[in-house]
Amino acid sequence: LYDPHGRKVTAVSEPVAPADGAARDGAARATLKARVSNPAKWTDETPNLYTLVVSLTDAKGRVTHTTSQPVGFRRIEVKDKKLLVNGERILVRGVNRAETDPDTGRHATHARTASDVALMKSLNLNAVRTSHYPSDLYF
Incomplete structure (x- = not known):
């Protein structure tokens, strides 16, 4: 596991055998645990990944497959009818957004999308419902 700056945080090396009842396609599930002391938390304003x-x-120790995945550390819970992220209350403030542009119609330019994001951030929005068709990956 590497921190947001690329520094190794922890490593686990354990033999894992397929669990009983492995999927018929040969897939298997395994669980590995590691302790991370005081991780940089993920929030909407500080999305630490x-x-x-x-x-x-394989049996001889040769690497046969490697993959990576971004992960964030956060705790989301509801207490006393309040939504908490990492123990802090948040209010959900959102809008509905269709990927349209007044000049180009259903094709929103990168500049228009970036402008929309900046406007939403300036209004302290933290939730967006997209509609109709997929948004640009930048969004």
């Missing part, structure tokens, strides 16, 4: 790297090896 770690990189989890998993490698599979």
Whole structure:
């Protein structure tokens, strides 16, 4: 596991055997645990992402497959009818957004999308419902 700055935080190396009842397609599930002391928390304003790297090896220890996945550390809970992220109350403030542009119609330019994001941030929005068709990956 690597922190948001690319520094190794922890590593686990354990043999894993397919669990009883492995899927018929040969897939298996495994659970590995590691302790991360005081991780940088993920929030909407500080989206700290770690990189989890998993490698599979054969019986001789040769790497046969490696993959990575971004992961964030956060705790979301509801207490006393309040939504908490990492123990802090948040209010959901959102809008509905269709990927349209007054000049180009259903094709929103990167500049228009960036402008929309800046406007939403300036209004302290933290939730967006997209509609009709997929938004640009930048969004």
